[in-house]
Amino acid sequence: MNLFTDIRTLVLSCLDTMVADGRLPEGLDTSNVSVEPPRDAGHGDMATNAAMVLAKPAGLKPRDIADGLAGLLADDPRISEATVAGPGFLNMRLDAGQWQGVVKTALSDERFGQSSLGQGRKVNVEYVSANPTGPLHVGHTRGAVFGDALASLLAYAGWDVTREYYINDGGAQVDVLARSAYLRYQEAHDLSVDWPDGTYPGDYLIEVGEALKEKYGDSLLDKGEQFWLAEIREFATEAMMDMIRADLKLLGVEMDVFSSEKALYGTGRIEGAIETLKQKGLIYRGTLEPPKGKLPEDWEPREQVLFKSTEYGDDVDRPVAKSDGSWTYFAPDIAYHYDKVTRGFDALIDVFGADHGGYVKRMKAAVSALSDEKVPLDIKLTQLVKLYKNGEPFKMSKRAGTFVTLRDVVEQVGPDVTRFHMLTRKNDAPLDFDFDKVTEQSKDNPVFYVQYAHARVNSVLRKATEAGVDVADATLAGADLSGLTHEAELKLAKSIAEWPRLVEIAARTNEPHRIAFYLYDLASDLHSLWNRGNDDVSLRFLQEGDTAATQAKIALIRAAAIVISHGLGILGVTPADEMR
Template sequence: MRIVEQIKSEIRQALADAVSRAVAAGALVGPAPEVFLETPKAREHGDFATNLAMVMARQEKKAPRVIAQAIVDHLQTEGTWIESAEIAGPGFINLRLRQGWVHQVLPAIQAEGADYGKSDHGGKQRILLEYVSANPTGPMVLVQARAGAFGSSLARLLNWAGYECHTEFYVNDAGNQVKILARTVDLRAQELRGATVEIPEGYYPGEDVIDCARALLEQYPDFLEKPEEERLAFLERWAPEYFRSGHERVLRSYGVEFDRWFSERSLRESGAPARLVEWLKERGEAYEKDGAVWMRTTAYGDDKDRVLVKSDGEYTYFAADACYHKDKYDRGYATLIDILGQDHHGYLGRMKAMVECLGHPRDSLEILFTQMVRLFKDGQEFRMSKRRGNYVTLEDLLEQVSVDAARYFFLMRSLDTHMDFDLDLANLKSSDNPVFYVQYAHARICSILRQAREQGLEVPAASEVDTALLADESEVELMRKLAEFPEEIIGAADAREVHRIPRYLNELATLFHQFYSRCRVVSDDVPLSRARLLLVDCTRTVLANALGILGVSAPERM
């Protein structure tokens, strides 16, 4: 139950009715526009505020404060949760609610439990979220780890907000990079068998490809006895799958799984590129020039038309991307979200134009970019002393910190900002560590409930508790924050801002710790103790729900 939204709806109606009464009295011209409410940053400004009077200034041809006064004069608060309304600043109307409203949240949380925070806001709109999609030519690196934490959390967030979000990993297992990988692995296999080889510039260096070649020879000891053409054809399939399966394994250990792994090779082999080109030609969105086939992307704002088929008859990566996105739309998805590395920022214009060429609204494709990550340890930038080179992999990171810490730290920052990851802080067992701070709040509540149980007190049904006893300022603020959770989910989902959930969790944990320092949960006052047990149990539920969205555990003991 979205308590806050119910009350907002009531307030919006009361304000609209006030405008109608002011119009009937000749004080305003009307009509009332859509009423927007916001939560003031400073609590002394009330529970909600609206700029309604300022929005109406042009149509009324009056000063906003005069309009605000007319609205407040005709506002009827009887039978509503509105206690008072006052005019502030250039014409804001600040609204204060009767204190009892916040107590409604506890029965709602107890009734909904693990589902508290879910809504039907998204109307089951189908969204396909593609993320990570690392090339199957090497291990998973830090920026992909960041995208993995973000994408898996965003998918849960969208589903909680009432969307129907599915996830995919696009496997780039075709094209020239795969041919180069096959040749590199073949050379490394020869090297492992004693041959002297030279790895050409542009091939894949590093220990990971040597490990791949070693696994190949362990599985197929007689591999090098086959003709080169046969070996390379085999490796173009086997080597990408070797790395892809490694990606799947490490991502699963990191709490990231996908509804589907989509192979570029399967798309090409299905004949989809040829069908796409013909389809675009029929629509006038593709043409031939200089022996190549071009997509008419400049018609939709791109800086130049893009090649689909090169003069040698080979399909471009852009053609494969266009096929893949057409396939997504053909499966009935209304919105596509692609999470890409920052090095793909130049692709934005051409991909938006591509979507329009395919006959879909430009805004139906959303592209989010993942900024780079640097690791720090002992105040210095941290680089692994591994033979593979100067990059750090997800597996390297998970040898340094827990999965919970890795995910939470990645998710605390907006995806499009550069991030410095402090390994020492992530391992700290104190309140200075953000993930420890939040998890400790959950564990502390579990401890309180265990101790209460030992004293014969269980968490009571909300219907058996006098929640009005929860009148301390710290209790009211805690309940207010619990009530905000469903709206926070919707706001974060619609803005694609996962970092709002860690921020909410930090604020909730802070309010809980403040409450705990002020109020003794179990005391000689049994009715109050029961009310407080209900409050802390509801807090535990919301902490667990929010952590679950992030793919972070909610420990019962620490």
């Protein structure tokens, strides 16, 4: 049930009536007619832009359309008032029974809030995709939480979702990993080593060195890297991926697919993807213009194999092969995305770190070209996370060597707090993560505030049960809710009614942070109603000697708790039954 969709359907029906009786011309495009909450809640419960968007094509004044529409809407029993404001804004107030009906639906329909927006279409959400050279850091944590919540949101909204991790194991960084692991292997044999610049000195490779000693003994000591580089690279990469999988699991993230960049080389898949672009006339040999601004000292014009990405909105064409014939880093990424296109996905989403901003246009161009513009690619960038503790920047992790790891964060505050707080800002906005503030019990801490609302409802349910009141959801759904008419009660019901609409908006925009924002507002309305009961006995949830009134009031807050639970589920956060 989406009450906003229902009222929009009513508005469209009234417009059809106005066409039928000659007040509007036939053939008007009503696709942009919307029904949504007014900017000022004092104006009503819902507002429609129908008169404003139809006036010009209808050749009429907005006010004339709005007046006619208001009269028809007012005749419907669901609408208690329809008023025209300004040049043609149409505001509506709904009968209280509509909001009470939403409460019943939330209690009785397990799918309340879920949507068929995705229509079962297949979407691939790729996120984290860190180099397998060490533990995940706090930046990866934000990308992991965002990507996982987005995947859950899309599944909730009717998409067939695949969660995917792209292992960047085809570049030079995995050779550096192998050399670093070899140094730990030497240390495991009590040899003194020097750590050259650019290697990975974190403690996390100590165990890898010990494991290499156990497997190879001293057989690799004093041998050139041509004898051990390939084997140790594979061994160390797999060890790092095991660690990454364990860290993701600690955060509650589990991938459906792990794809390897290395697997693209020597298999013809890169060549096949580039050949596909070539057959479309999009690959050519050429020389790029010099970069704007101050030229790098080593820049010189070189003929390269280029992809005509400018034909698909990019700023410049992009090289896919270097002057020596070797592939650029862009070529395997093209092949990887071509693989996703050929796997039959209807849409692709990549979650990248902020440092990949310059990569967005070229990757979108490649997917657009490879799919004949049939498969959209949305790239979401996650901005940096600044860590604080005791009011001071928090920067170091001995285990990682130079940064704070995902495990550091989760072990200090837990996965629920980590996940929720990572979604308290839009993905492309910087985020401050203060270890003290994210665990404090106050309204200023959204994690606590939402969890506390859910726990409060469960507390009421326990007390009602102890008093002999039946508070099963089926019983509450059948309760007489006509007495829920106080403004604070209706405000909470209206917030509950926003849930299905909010889910669709968040899914359309690929913005799971909207769920966190909504849950905070919903919790605020519940806490406000709770506090009003301190002064007004009639608003208390337990009405002594009046079981029917008690069940009605508990039905309202139980419906809110159900929505909170569903919302937290999308975010990957476990609802709190009690707070300690």
